[in-house]
Amino acid sequence: xxxxxxxxxxxxxxxxxxxxxxxxxxxxxxxxxxxxxxxxxxxxxxxxxxxxxxxxxxxxxxxxxxxxxxxxxxxxxxxxxxxxxxxxxxxxxxxxxxxxxxxxxxxxxxxxxxxxxxxxxxxxxxxxxxxxxxxxxxxxxxxxx
Amino acid sequence: xxxxxxxxxxxxxxxxxxxxxxxxxxxxxxxxxxxxxxxxxxxxxxxxxxxxxxxxxxxxxxxxxxxxxxxxxxxxxxxxxxxxxxxxxxxxxxxxxxxxxxxxxxxxxxxxxxxxxxxxxxxxxxxxxxxxxxxxxxxxxxx
Numbered sequence: 664x665x666x667x668x669x670x671x672x673x674x675x676x677x678x679x680x681x682x683x684x685x686x687x688x689x690x691x692x693x694x695x696x697x698x699x700x701x702x703x704x705x706x707x708x709x710x711x712x713x714x715x716x717x718x719x720x721x722x723x724x725x726x727x728x729x730x731x732x733x734x735x736x737x738x739x740x741x742x743x744x745x746x747x748x749x750x751x752x753x754x755x756x757x758x759x760x761x762x763x764x765x766x767x768x769x770x771x772x773x774x775x776x777x778x779x780x781x782x783x784x785x786x787x788x789x790x791x792x793x794x795x796x797x798x799x800x801x802x803x804x805x806x807x808x
Numbered sequence: 809x810x811x812x813x814x815x816x817x818x819x820x821x822x823x824x825x826x827x828x829x830x831x832x833x834x835x836x837x838x839x840x841x842x843x844x845x846x847x848x849x850x851x852x853x854x855x856x857x858x859x860x861x862x863x864x865x866x867x868x869x870x871x872x873x874x875x876x877x878x879x880x881x882x883x884x885x886x887x888x889x890x891x892x893x894x895x896x897x898x899x900x901x902x903x904x905x906x907x908x909x910x911x912x913x914x915x916x917x918x919x920x921x922x923x924x925x926x927x928x929x930x931x932x933x934x935x936x937x938x939x940x941x942x943x944x945x946x947x948x949x950x951x
Contacts (some may be wrong), residue, residue, distance in 0.1 A: 687936035696929070713908055713928040716935065717899050724935060750868055759862045779861040780844050786864060786872070787835035 709733030827878030
């Protein structure tokens with residue numbers, strides 16, 4: 664199993680000058696847990712997750728820029744990595760959102776995101792057809808549908 | 809700071825598993841229910857703690873398939889809030905423990921029953937909706 668099999672394809676990104684209010688809206692509307700901050704060249708610059716936003720609870724979010732609260736991001740994970748290597752990186756750095764950059768597309772150009780939840784899907788050892796698989800674990804005696 | 813309380817963002821009900829549940833089954837519970845946490849309870853329905861997706865990552869090694877929820881749930885780090893806890897306090901707890909979910913328990917004396925979960929996601933949605941105003945003000949249609 665490789666990183667590209669489990670990752671979310673595509674990321675939600677914002678500009679360094681976007682307000683934090685917009686970032687919060689992006690997350691809520693798209694049900695994403697992280698927003699990638701990109702610079703003017705479209706390269707990965709930083710990452711904003713729930714933790715960074717919660718630190719500014721109660722403040723005027725329209726006056727803070729994404730650049731001010733983002734966590735600078737320096738790690739490069741390629742889509743061709745085996746998943747074990749990515750898990751090992753998460754465990755060592757305690758960093759549960761990995762931005763995937765494709766070296767063929769261009770340096771630091773985000774192509775996807777791997778979060779702890781995506782890895783949990785791998786741990787669950789379910790192939791395609793999740794529900795069917797789970798139901799197979801404990802079949803009811805009379806169930807002959 | 810606004811005067812919001814945990815109750816305003818409370819998600820009633822929590823997905824639970826027992827301490828003997830295998831970690832693979834916990835992962836399946838998360839995937840099937842599309843949640844990122846699982847509350848661990850013992851046979852007498854006492855709360856032992858909460859397993860998050862991040863903790864699942866930390867527990868992933870060669871022994872993973874043989875371990876159970878009871879092995880990795882951090883008993884000493886059990887954090888709970890009650891519905892009347894100020895939201896700011898709950899957020900500070902989330903930051904301190906670097907978690908995204910906190911168990912909300914009943915505030916009746918002598919009862920530690922789980923009534924739900926407060927999730928970072930719901931708080932962010934509230935922040936996106938009404939900025940610095942309190943959630944209740946934002947929700948009132950003509951206020």
